[in-house]
Amino acid sequence: KNEVEQSPQNLTAQEGEFITINCSYSVGISALHWLQQHPGGGIVSLFMLSSGKKKHGRLIATINIQEKHSSLHITASHPRDSAVYICAVVPSYNTDKLIFGTGTRLQVFP
């Protein structure tokens, strides 16, 4: 079993829909990242969380440390949000490392 699990693996939506991507992990962590990867392959860091909630524009990330769970929400989705969203955790046992989920592929149609 992977230490970081994401769901769903694939997600399609119509423009304007509210989207939620989930991440569960099984190790103690120091922080959690949400990353965005566009088809060209480059990765952009969206959020780094260690507690609570963060918001950037239409993106919201939450984390529940006790439940070992995080969610990424996209409000009013747009085709340009189409990408792979990756959850990655910094394990407490080695804060120099990231453990990655396998990603959620999101396609938003006009």
Next chain:
Amino acid sequence: GAGVSQSPSNKVTEKGKDVELRCDPISGHTALYWYRQRLGQGLEFLIYFQGNSAPDKSGLPSDRFSAERTGESVSTLTIQRTQQEDSAVYLCASSLQAYEQYFGPGTRLTVT
């Protein structure tokens, strides 16, 4: 300022040839990471450099893979005698503060 850069962006090579992939980290970042992402799969850790410490090579999949870093600057990932299963996107990241990594655009390697 400039982000992490990688070159080449794409590389097609014949099976059995050696390849070198380059990463230029953000200036001043002491830590540098190499990852591999095979088609349809998640990122795999390959190797980690931190300052002048011995690198963490625990993720290198075989002795055909090696990497070097000169001080706190550029890093080169070398794959010898490439195999088709080496085809992947190779990503580099650098960081200064704990936890926060900045990723490069990646090098897409295709072994024919």
